[in-house]
Amino acid sequence: MADYVSNPDESKEYLPRYKLFYILLAATFSIFFMRLWYLQIIEGEELRTFSEKNRVKQNKILAPRGLMVDRDGKTLVENHPGFEAILSPQYITNLDGVAQAIGPILGQEPEKIVQRVQRSRRQNGPFAQVRIKDNLIKDEVFRLKRIRLDYPGLEIKETVVRHFPMGYNGAQILGYVSEISKRQIPIYNEKYKGDLTFDQGDIIGKTGLEEVLEKHIRGKDGVQLIQVDAFGRETQSNTKNIYGEELSDREPTPGYNVVLTLDKDVQEAAWNSFESHKRIGALVAMKPNGEILAWVSAPSFDPNQFSQGPSQTYWNQLINDPFKPLRNKVIQDHYSPGSTFKAFIALASLQEKEINPTTIINCPGAFAFGRRLYHDHLKGGHGNITVYEALERSSNVFFYKMGIALGIDRMFNYVSTFGIGTRSGIELPREAPGLMPSAQWKKQAIGEEWQAGENLSVAIGQGFVTATPMQMAVAYSAIANKGKVYRPFIVKKIIDHDGKVVKENQELLLRDLTQKQASGISISPETFDVVREGLRRVVQGERGTAKRVQIPGVEIAGKTGTSQVMGFSADQIYAKCDSRPVHQRHHGWFIGWAPADKPEIVVAALGEHSCSGSGGAGPLVHDTMLAYFQKYRPDLIEAGKKSGKKTAAPTAQPQQEVPEGE
Amino acid sequence: MDLSLQVHERTLFRRIDWNLVLVMLALQVVGLINLYSATHGPHSEGVEQLFLNQIIWLATGWTIFMVATFVEYTILTKLAYIFYFINLGAILWVTLFGDVALGAQRWIDFGFFKYQPSETMKMCLIMILAKTLSQFNSSGRGMGFKELFWPVVILLIPFGLVVEQPDLGTAMMLVSIGGSMILFCKVRKSILISAILAIAVAIPLAWSYGLRDYQKNRVINFIDPMNDPQGTGYNSIQSRIAVGSGQLVGKGFRKGTQSQLEFLPERHTDFIYSVLSEEHGFIGSLTTIGLFGVFFLIGVRVASTARDKFGALLVVGVLCYVFWHMFVNIGMVIGLLPIVGVPLPLLSYGGSGMITTMTGLGIVSSVAYRRYIF
Known part of the structure; x- marks a missing residue:
């Protein structure tokens, strides 16, 4: 015990040095305060939307386009059910792995798939889905379904495929449909302002009546909201206590049918x-x-x-045909x-x-x-x-x-x-x-x-x-x-x-x-x-x-x-x-x-x-x-x-x- | 006889710094709340166990804390050297044989417990530096080259070994803690200025010759997280989203989508503060920082009332340990610093960290216990 009392004021020597510590603490806490204020109060709203985008996956439910029939009611244009393969970049953990796995199944080069996903991620952000292939045949659907769980981000989606029973006959008048190009999106959104909205991946009529009647036969797409985790796995959102408001879907409205004067x-x-x-x-x-x-x-x-x-x-x-089939x-x-x-x-x-x-x-x-x-x-x-x-x-x-x-x-x-x-x-x-x-x-x-x-x-x-x-x-x-x-x-x-x-x-x-x-x-x-x-x-x-x-x-x-x-x-x-x-x-x-x-x-x-x-x-x-x-x-x-x-x-x-x- | 024992016991009890204990408990409760949330998501099969583990670690930690409180801390003046050299030996072993025997890991695997020597080195460094530095008088012009020689050597040996491992995060942590202690004991202005200049020259040199490519990448990704949004950048982005989306009051206990749905990486260890910020918002985040603030103020009071310079420096060292961990961890979580694997003391899950921290705080408590002089 004698040691204790030998030099009781010894540690007083350090007293002036603690101000360094106070300065450091004050500086740190001010910085943390400002940063938290910035993130949570100023940017909070925006980052909240980001987190919502993370967890809520919007599955677009495509509205079936309207049918076209002739004057007797015979079908000229109809819809067939189909499947497509989709990649959601935000959930992909191993892009090369996915590409290597699905490339051979879909008959595409894995490098090309990687490039497409990377380009889409750069241009449209990680939340935009990338359609790898549509109109999958039965065998492809079956093989993809088997590996789906091993590759987060890979999905098989049901779609509607436009079908023209007459084939070549009347192709220029009925027109054709395909995916909207990036360049067309703003043009179309301006043209149909108030009536329709167009997004990447949407199918639109490109020529003929499919193009002219877009407003009537397009319908309104529905949205299915799914809560997913970081790996793209669907998570029950009705588990009470954990998640906030319920997610509600919106049903699609089918497009109008058209009766043509054609016979x-x-x-x-x-x-x-x-x-x-x-x-x-x-x-x-x-x-x-x-x-x-x-x-x-x-x-x-x-x-x-x-x-x-x-x-x-x-x-x-088609483009090089001297007799111009598309005209x-x-x-x-x-x-x-x-x-x-x-x-x-x-x-x-x-x-x-x-x-x-x-x-x-x-x-x-x-x-x-x-x-x-x-x-x-x-x-x-x-x-x-x-x-x-x-x-x-x-x-x-x-x-x-x-x-x-x-x-x-x-x-x-x-x-x-x-x-x-x-x-x-x-x-x-x-x-x-x-x-x-x-x-x-x-x-x-x-x-x-x-x-x-x-x-x-x-x-x-x-x-x-x-x-x-x-x-x-x-x-x-x-x-x-x-x-x-x-x-x-x-x-x-x-x-x-x-x-x-x-x-x-x-x-x-x-x-x-x-x-x-x-x-x-x-x-x-x-x-x-x-x-x-x-x-x-x-x-x-x-x-x-x-x-x-x-x-x-x-x-x-x-x-x-x-x-x-x-x-x-x-x-x-x-x-x-x-x-x-x-x-x-x-x-x-x-x-x-x-x-x-x-x-x-x-x-x-x-x-x-x-x-x-x-x-x-x-x-x-x-x-x-x-x-x-x-x-x-x-x-x-x-x-x-x-x-x-x-x-x-x-x-x-x-x-x-x-x-x-x- | 009966009476005197009673008096003795009461003073024993009263001498403990209860403020310190309370603020530690408060921080640990905050940690447990968020750990529970982080380990009980919809897909957390298998991680629920971690919550119970943490309670066991806490119990162990508090036992060590109480034991340390009652142990006379001056015995560390002698033990410091022994601990330091044993620990150095362990690091050397891991550095030399770790790569061969344990892959790229920095651990020694005891089966039930993975021992990371560089982690305990932090505490050994605090002890030995406290011992060495307490010999100098800080009231004069400060330490010169002669006085600085041994403390710097003591610091640089483990630093060099850990850099070699390579574990840049822990190495920086060692330098921060040791450097803070040295600066606390006052360094001559001329030396300080030359040191700053030397570092300014050394950084570009280290960048060109010293750093490995993956280390450079990590720094680059910190400056521009979008450079690699799926790698280290991903963690940084997701953590920022988690913190920000908490807004003022947070999403509520176990309602943080970023953590519950596993967008946050390492949410029970390094990113526990993101979970907190997301679920309890600005208010919760500030409260926790406030608790740390109170903790440091109590710590400084303990140091300033310490019986001797060794005790004061031990406390300063442990405070630096907690401070730099907190600084780097929260800094990285809120996107101010690059992602390095540093846990948040008292809150993060982990046995190693908890034991080391509680040992250090036990020493603080021991110093506090002995500030009263009769």
């Missing part, structure tokens, strides 16, 4: 006709009031492959209408009293105007003919003379009222306007005066004139209707999931040409009758250019035409079309309606590089109309068969192949 039977007949005749090009069939019955653009593509995420090779194949040629491409244009010139000439139905015009094989010689397709010419024969035989010289007589501005006034040069107004996007030139237009667009010689070209549908198959169909319906121009439409009804009609489209009369138009013209019913008779003779007449389109029992009216791909020198004009390389061959047109006196269906067909109107496009129209009348007017077809047996078939003799147009 699947007619559509299939039209498509099969393209297939069997190995044609490329476009066809549109409609009722005279504008309801679209069939719509073909060939070659086509398989939209089902897009639903499954198309392979790069398939995509490259909707019915409205997106315009062509010279060729001789099909003569019907409008005939109407204008008659209405403007340049001729009357009995006026006889001399039509030799060539016609000199200015310093040029303008040829007819028939070397010897047609002799003295009226407007009926001029249409029936498609005389060029007759219409050269009409073109000179009318002049460009009168031709423009008449033709443009039929809708040539303006978009038809169909619901589909990216429609080409086509062109009906005028003197004023040429001056503005090209800066040159109109040349009189160009009247000749325009009169036979060449030169600057271009039109889409859709425009030609609408214009010919107007002739068939004796002047009624309707807006074409393809969406008949939109029906919500309770069966209530949300929207119903009716025929829309744009113009009645028998009434006075803005340009001051009107066309009398009598004038229409003359041209309608001329067009009837094109198919039904003794020397008609489209006799092979005939359907026994049904009278058809229409007009052939040839759209020049390139100009040829005089000696080449009469050269055989088949002998040229495919891409140099002319496009063939046929536009017609039936029955000739009481039109029920109008069909416009363009056979690209098919050489002639009657041979190239005619069979397409014939097959389409035949399917229509077999379905809706079997009586006429039956009657035709009976009478056909009595007389020799008119198409038995081989027909002379005549190049048309200039």
Whole structure:
């Protein structure tokens, strides 16, 4: 004990040194205080959301897109159940391991999977899921399910796969769906502000009706909220005491179903006709009031492959195809209408009293105007003919003379009222306007005066004139209707999931040409009758250019035409079309309606590089109309068969192949 | 006779610094509450046992504490050397043979208990430095080169060995504790300034030549956790989320999603303070820091009333031990410091830490017990 008291004040020596300790403590606690204040009070709200994002996994429940059916209720677009493999980066503990495990199962390179996940994590953060593969086959699902528990972050999700039962047929009009691209997300969110929201990984309609009807057929996705732990394992959130508020799901709302004006039977007949005749090009069939019955653009593509995420090779194949399978040629491409244009010139000439139905015009094989010689397709010419024969035989010289007589501005006034040069107004996007030139237009667009010689070209549908198959169909319906121009439409009804009609489209009369138009013209019913008779003779007449389109029992009216791909020198004009390389061959047109006196269906067909109107496009129209009348007017077809047996078939003799147009 | 014994017993009882005991108990209760929460999540099958283990460690710790309280601490002036050299031998053994025999571990495995010599070295260092430093007079200009020689050598030998292991975290902890004690005893200003300058020069050199790549990475990841969000950065990010999401009052006992759902790593040991901050918020976090504050104030009072300089330095050493552990642990949990495996004294789960801490505090208690002089 003696030691204790020896130097009682010894430790007093250190007293001044404790202030160092106090300074250190004060500094430390102030720093901790400020840091905690910053994290918990200032950033607390944000970090709370982070922790919520950690624990609550939002499983999007995709709303099934609405179905599309034809006018009879037959399915055109439907949904199939499917499975997809998903990786959630936030739960992955061993990315390389997962990639090595699932790569061989899914037939993907593990390095690629690692790269995709890393890129997504960089760009979208750890909470965004990465879709590794969709449309898993049964075997893949089975094998993934077996290893799922060993690899946190790996999931197999049920999905809905868009299915197009008709496949290639109608792919451009129905469109296709696929994942929204990063670039599109803000654009779509802006476009559908207030109605729809788009996120990464969403499936959207990319073209055709799938794109146009997005707002109606998309539906609203539901959300399933799941509490998960750090390894992505689902954790019971109803365990009381541990977790706060209950998590509640939101059910998805399915998209609206759409009834189209299309007729699947007619559509299939039209498509099969393209297939069997190995044609490329476009066809549109409609009722005279504008309801679209069939719509073909060939070659086509398989939209089902897009639903499954198309392979790069398939995509490259489509992009590099010179005949452009992705284009909707019915409205997106315009062509010279060729001789099909003569019907409008005939109407204008008659209405403007340049001729009357009995006026006889001399039509030799060539016609000199200015310093040029303008040829007819028939070397010897047609002799003295009226407007009926001029249409029936498609005389060029007759219409050269009409073109000179009318002049460009009168031709423009008449033709443009039929809708040539303006978009038809169909619901589909990216429609080409086509062109009906005028003197004023040429001056503005090209800066040159109109040349009189160009009247000749325009009169036979060449030169600057271009039109889409859709425009030609609408214009010919107007002739068939004796002047009624309707807006074409393809969406008949939109029906919500309770069966209530949300929207119903009716025929829309744009113009009645028998009434006075803005340009001051009107066309009398009598004038229409003359041209309608001329067009009837094109198919039904003794020397008609489209006799092979005939359907026994049904009278058809229409007009052939040839759209020049390139100009040829005089000696080449009469050269055989088949002998040229495919891409140099002319496009063939046929536009017609039936029955000739009481039109029920109008069909416009363009056979690209098919050489002639009657041979190239005619069979397409014939097959389409035949399917229509077999379905809706079997009586006429039956009657035709009976009478056909009595007389020799008119198409038995081989027909002379005549190049048309200039 | 009867009476005198009674008086003796009462004074014995009264001499214990009950404030110290109470604040220690308070911190341990906070630790137990959070340990219970951290070990009773929905997927904690197998870790519930840890809570009971900790209670056993606590009991052991308090036994050591009480024994140490009644042991005359001056015997440590002699034992310090023996402890130091034995411990040094153990570290040397682990450093030399650890890699071969025990893989990359720094432990000696006794089966029921894994002994980490570098951990007990902290306490041995405190004792031997207290002994050495108490010989110098701190009221003058401070220690010069001659006086500093042995304390620095004593400090650098274990430091060098632990760096070699390599266990940078523990090595830094040894330097912090030993360095604090040396600075406490006053170092000449000129030497202090040259030392600071020397360190300033040494850091870039160490960076270029001394540090291994993984050590550099750890520093880089601290500065930019997103550099490796799934590795060391992940722990830092998740801990910050846990602390911040507690907001003012916390999510409630056993309702912390970050800890219950295992987003927090090492939640029962190094990250126990995150669990606390998440479930009890700003208020709980501050209260706990406040308890540490009270603890240090009591500690300083014990040191300043110590009977001799050796006793005072022992207390200062133990306070430095607790302080630097707390500083590094909380600093890393709230994202101010890089992630190093340092437990929070009195709160974290772990036998090694608990025994070492309770031994140290037992020594503090022993010094406090003997401050009264009759």
